[in-house]
Amino acid sequence: MTTWPALRTPLTARIPGSKSITNRALLLAAAAQGTTGLWAPLVSDDTLAFRTALTDLGIRAETTPDDQCWEITGAGRGPTGPTRIWCADAGTAARFLPPFAATGDGEFVFDGSAQLRARPLHPLAEALARLGARVRTDDGGDTLLRIDASGLDGGELALDSSLSSQYLSGLLMAAPLMRTPLAIDVHGLVSRPYIDMTLALMRHFGATVEESAAGRIEVRPGGYTATDLVIEPDASTASYVFAAAAVTGRSVTVPGLGSRSLQGDLRFAEVLRLTGAEVEVREDATTVTGTGRLRGGFDVDMGDISDTFMTLAAIAPLADAPITVHGIAHARLKESDRIAAVARNLRALGITADEGPDRLTVHPGRPRPARIACHRDHRIAMAFSVLGLRAPGGITLDDPDCVGKTFPGFHAELHRLFDGPAAP
Structure with missing residues (x-):
C-alpha cells in the first residue's frame, strides 16, 4: 500500500485573492482621488467583470503583465454617463456599482446575465429612490436597472x-461621495462580517464612519484617498482545502490568512473543530489537520458565513452522526437556491438530506455514483469536488468550468494537494 509521507507535514495551498475584498477595493479605488495599487487581486470571471464595468464607467485600470498588481485611477467623484454597464454574473457589480453611479451625472443602464437578473435587486432600487435617485426597474426584463443620476443628497x-x-455595502461605499451625511438604520442584517469588511476597507481609504450599538451606521461626506492594498487570500475558497484536509486526514496551511483577516468566512475553520479536525489560526496563516474521522451530531448556525455552509454539507455524509446547518434562508437567493440544490445533489448520491426554510440536515451515508447538478454555481462545484476525494470515480460535475467565477485554477490545485491516498 502506498503511503503519503506528507500526511502530517502541512502542505501549502495556493489560494487566490479574496473576491469580496478585490471587488470592494476596486470600487473604493475608483471613487478615490488618485491612483491605487491593488496587489495580488483575484483574477476571475467576477472580478474581471467588475473591473471591465469600471472602465465602462470611465475609470482607468492598468495591470502588470503578470496581473500581480492592478492600478486603478479615480477622480474622487461619481462617474459621468450616458453609458451601459454589463455586470455578467457578478452580484457585487449589480449591488455596488449602481449607488456609485447615482452619485455621478447622466444615464446609467445596468444589465447582466439571466442568472443575475433572477437575483433580487428591488431593495437597492427602493433605497436609491428614497435618497433622491431616479431609478427605473420596469423595463420588462430587458435590463437590471436604469438610473438618471444627478448626485445623491444622503440623509x-x-x-x-x-x-x-x-x-x-453598496450604499455605504457610495456615501462619502454624497452631498450630506448618510445614516442607515439596519434591520435583519445577514452576513454581518461582510459589513465589517466593507467598513474596514472604507476606513483604509480614508472614510469617516461611525457605528452605534443600536445598529445605526453613519458615514460623512469627504470622499476617499487613493492608497495601496495587498489582497489577502479568499477565506471562502480556503474552506474547500480546509475541508479536504479534514476528510483525508492530511494537513494544509493557507499562508496570508490568519487572525488579522478581514474575512468572516475564516470562521469555517472553527466549524471544522466541531467535526474533530485540528485547527491552528496564527497571525499570518491558518492550518487545518484532519484526524481521518469526521465527527457529527451537532447543529451550527452558519448565517454569518453562509457561503461556506455548502462545504460542510457536502462532507457531512462522511460524519458519524447527522449534521444540521441553520440560519441560512438567504442562501436560497444566491447563484442558485443553494439549500435546495445541495439537498437534491445529496439525495442523488443516495444521502438522506432534510431541508427547511432556513436549514439543512445531512445524515451519514456512503455516496453512490452520481452526476452533480452545479446550476452554474461555483460553490456547489467546489464543495462536491471535496466529497469526491472520498468517493473517487463516483462523483462527476455537469459544469466543472463554473469554478472560473472565483477560482479558475481550483481543480488543478485540489489535484496537486490531494492526489494521493485518503485516510480510511
Whole structure:
C-alpha cells in the first residue's frame, strides 16, 4: 500500500485573492482621488467583470503583465454617463456599482446575465429612490436597472438587509461621495462580517464612519484617498482545502490568512473543530489537520458565513452522526437556491438530506455514483469536488468550468494537494 509521507507535514495551498475584498477595493479605488495599487487581486470571471464595468464607467485600470498588481485611477467623484454597464454574473457589480453611479451625472443602464437578473435587486432600487435617485426597474426584463443620476443628497434611511448584505455595502461605499451625511438604520442584517469588511476597507481609504450599538451606521461626506492594498487570500475558497484536509486526514496551511483577516468566512475553520479536525489560526496563516474521522451530531448556525455552509454539507455524509446547518434562508437567493440544490445533489448520491426554510440536515451515508447538478454555481462545484476525494470515480460535475467565477485554477490545485491516498 502506498503511503503519503506528507500526511502530517502541512502542505501549502495556493489560494487566490479574496473576491469580496478585490471587488470592494476596486470600487473604493475608483471613487478615490488618485491612483491605487491593488496587489495580488483575484483574477476571475467576477472580478474581471467588475473591473471591465469600471472602465465602462470611465475609470482607468492598468495591470502588470503578470496581473500581480492592478492600478486603478479615480477622480474622487461619481462617474459621468450616458453609458451601459454589463455586470455578467457578478452580484457585487449589480449591488455596488449602481449607488456609485447615482452619485455621478447622466444615464446609467445596468444589465447582466439571466442568472443575475433572477437575483433580487428591488431593495437597492427602493433605497436609491428614497435618497433622491431616479431609478427605473420596469423595463420588462430587458435590463437590471436604469438610473438618471444627478448626485445623491444622503440623509436618513432604514434598510431591510435580510436578503443580502450587499445592498448595504453598496450604499455605504457610495456615501462619502454624497452631498450630506448618510445614516442607515439596519434591520435583519445577514452576513454581518461582510459589513465589517466593507467598513474596514472604507476606513483604509480614508472614510469617516461611525457605528452605534443600536445598529445605526453613519458615514460623512469627504470622499476617499487613493492608497495601496495587498489582497489577502479568499477565506471562502480556503474552506474547500480546509475541508479536504479534514476528510483525508492530511494537513494544509493557507499562508496570508490568519487572525488579522478581514474575512468572516475564516470562521469555517472553527466549524471544522466541531467535526474533530485540528485547527491552528496564527497571525499570518491558518492550518487545518484532519484526524481521518469526521465527527457529527451537532447543529451550527452558519448565517454569518453562509457561503461556506455548502462545504460542510457536502462532507457531512462522511460524519458519524447527522449534521444540521441553520440560519441560512438567504442562501436560497444566491447563484442558485443553494439549500435546495445541495439537498437534491445529496439525495442523488443516495444521502438522506432534510431541508427547511432556513436549514439543512445531512445524515451519514456512503455516496453512490452520481452526476452533480452545479446550476452554474461555483460553490456547489467546489464543495462536491471535496466529497469526491472520498468517493473517487463516483462523483462527476455537469459544469466543472463554473469554478472560473472565483477560482479558475481550483481543480488543478485540489489535484496537486490531494492526489494521493485518503485516510480510511
